[in-house]
Amino acid sequence: MQITAKTLLALLLIVVTPLGCKHKPGGGSGNDIIVGEYGSMTGTEATFGQSTDEGIQLATDQVNQAGGLLGKQVKIIARDDQGSQDQAVSVVKELINREHAVAILGEVASTNSLAGGQVCEKAKVPMISPSSTNPKVTQGKQFVYRVCFTDDFQAKGDADFVSRRGWKNVAVLTAADSDYSNGLATFFKEEFKSHGSVVADEEYRKDDRDFKPQLTRIKAASPDVVYVPGYYTQVINILKQARELGLTVPFVGGDGWDSEATLKAPQADGCFFSNHYSPDEPRLEVQEFVKAYRAKFNKIPDAMAVTGYDAARVLFDAIKRAGSIDPIAISDAIAQTKNFPGASGTITVDAQHNARKPIVMLEIRGGKTTIADTIPPQ
Numbered sequence: 592m593q594i595t596a597k598t599l600l601a602l603l604l605i606v607v608t609p610l611g612c613k614h615k616p617g618g619g620s621g622n623d624i625i626v627g628e629y630g631s632m633t634g635t636e637a638t639f640g641q642s643t644d645e646g647i648q649l650a651t652d653q654v655n656q657a658g659g660l661l662g663k664q665v666k667i668i669a670r671d672d673q674g675s676q677d678q679a680v681s682v683v684k685e686l687i688n689r690e691h692a693v694a695i696l697g698e699v700a701s702t703n704s705l706a707g708g709q710v711c712e713k714a715k716v717p718m719i720s721p722s723s724t725n726p727k728v729t730q731g732k733q734f735v736y737r738v739c740f741t742d743d744f745q746a747k748g749d750a751d752f753v754s755r756r757g758w759k760n761v762a763v764l765t766a767a768d769s770d771y772s773n774g775l776a777t778f779f780k781e782e783f784k785s786h787g788s789v790v791a792d793e794e795y796r797k798d799d800r801d802f803k804p805q806l807t808r809i810k811a812a813s814p815d816v817v818y819v820p821g822y823y824t825q826v827i828n829i830l831k832q833a834r835e836l837g838l839t840v841p842f843v844g845g846d847g848w849d850s851e852a853t854l855k856a857p858q859a860d861g862c863f864f865s866n867h868y869s870p871d872e873p874r875l876e877v878q879e880f881v882k883a884y885r886a887k888f889n890k891i892p893d894a895m896a897v898t899g900y901d902a903a904r905v906l907f908d909a910i911k912r913a914g915s916i917d918p919i920a921i922s923d924a925i926a927q928t929k930n931f932p933g934a935s936g937t938i939t940v941d942a943q944h945n946a947r948k949p950i951v952m953l954e955i956r957g958g959k960t961t962i963a964d965t966i967p968p969q
């Protein structure tokens with residue numbers, strides 16, 4: 592018998608179809624539950640992605656060692672977005688369409704979470720941002736959640752702290768092309784109105800290297816303190832150039848300062864920043880997390896590590912409660928998260944998909960932080 596093209600095609604279809612069905616959309620495959628992760632593993636915010644990844648790895652090891660979820664092991668597929676919005680969009684698409692992730696963890700920088708979040712929203716796959724604080728990240732979204740506080744609250748905490756220190760004249764230096772920086776700066780200025788005055792209001796862009804023109808104008812305005820709601824690489828350069836110009840007043844910032852590099856910069860000595868946690872908090876959840884993280888990675892965890900750990904654990908808890916790896920069922924279970932004992936505080940996901948948690952104000956001294964203040968959740 593001669594095999595015609597038609598028969599061949601029919602045969603091929605029989606062989607190929609079952610393979611094509613093996614990865615059901617959102618269903619993962621075999622004995623693994625596929626969870627996607629995206630973050631800046633390289634680039635100027637590399638420690639954001641790397642630390643988050645370590646926190647997620649620790650949580651995943653722990654859940655898998657305890658027998659996994661729904662009789663399966665959790666498999667994390669992590670992708671580097673190089674800190675770029677465009678890359679964030681393409682890696683999240685790949686995680687959902689090609690890897691069939693049932694849920695997505697990420698990002699740290701709000702601008703990138705906004706980009707990746709659009710993709711998750713469209714695909715109806717839940718995303719949990721560990722640490723993006725700009726309010727817009729979850730606003731109007733059905734499938735995007737976060738396990739941290741938002742910047743209206745963080746900025747109020749910063750402004751109140753500055754005022755409690757007795758500083759009346761503040762200069763603000765904002766990264767104009769960052770949703771995070773713009774949000775914090777706007778909320779801060781609004782809040783600070785009732786406490787004192789903004790004597791200088793300057794901007795820079797993410798890729799700038801020279802901040803001296805802005806810093807010269809800031810110095811001329813004689814502020815008591817400078818508020819810089821930026822990310823650590825720029826903040827360190829800003830601090831160096833400020834000190835070179837003889838601008839010696841304390842600088843204050845938000846969680847974006849958090850990186851070992853900031854703590855080690857001598858120019859940051861005596862500065863303050865608000866954060867999600869401190870490794871010195873005596874709470875049992877903090878101390879157990881710090882111990883397990885140090886045993887695995889041999890260093891002290893930063894805020895991205897702790898929020899990455901919490902985001903993963905909140906997701907695993909939701910999958911367990913959902914009793915299913917259907918992304919919509921998982922999303923519904925995430926929305927029901929109540930009083931989850933996170934290492935970065937107790938997590939209840941509210942109707943706006945945010946968590947209300949305390950802020951710790953940290954002081955940088957001698958390459959380390961100490962807790963300068965704690966602000967309870969609203």
Ligand code: PHE
Nearest residue numbers: 700701722723724771846847
């Ligand atoms: N909150 C920052 C943002 O939304 C990201 C960040 C979180 C940076 C935690 C450092 C530590 O962009």
